[in-house]
Amino acid sequence: MRSLFSTANSSGIKEPMLKRLALFGSELVANPRAIGAACPSSPLLARRMARSVKATGGSYVLELGPGTGAITDAILRGGVPENRLVVIEKSPVLARVLRRRYPRAHVMEGDAACIQEIVHARLGLNAGQFSHIVSSLPLRSIPKPVAELIARGIQDFLSQGASLVQFTYDLRNGSVGWFGRLQHVRSSVVWLNVPPARVDEYFATEAHSVAVPPVLCEGHAGPGVTSLRS
């Protein structure tokens, strides 16, 4: 049974919730704009984000900005096999923790602005193999040019019929303004989260294969590490 004080990963290994909160807090202090949230996502928000996410027919799921893994847990509990999950997390500390926690998932330390680069060059996968993108990226708090690049990259990456789910604390406008090329399917507010969050779901009605120019992204020492050139 799940408890308020512990959480179990897909292998059933329990981890104290307080440890997660402490990890989140220290990352928040170190990099407030990149974390962009006061607390980890609540179980209710995590379930809402994951509710439509399936890995049917051997497809992959891409999670952007998984943080401490609250939504990752919900995606896996929803039945997505761990080895069908690719996550891109910018914080080296969080990426290391996620790699330990989800040993069979493809945990990539890197910048979500470099999706194409990370997925193609580093994992040898292509956009057509992904059915869903699940994003916790704080688009409103990261620098606007980077957020715009990420939003463009997400829309370029999604193949026809693939979906995006994104949450935001902007309850009124949601994330709709960022993803004008996608069809907005539904939105809902999760009040049991600190602060309350709005979940927007989209899907791609046509394929956009305009890749983010690779010159913007460069690999660094160590496998799976890709970041945006500043």
Ligand SMILES: C[S@@+](CC[C@H](N)C(=O)[O-])C[C@H]1O[C@@H](n2cnc3c(N)ncnc32)[C@H](O)[C@@H]1O
């Ligand atoms: C709102 S927090 C995620 C909260 C998460 N749902 C949880 O419960 O822990 C946003 C996450 O996005 C990551 N992030 C921010 N900018 C990023 C970028 N450009 N590429 C990849 N990850 C990024 C942050 O490091 C942080 O882990």
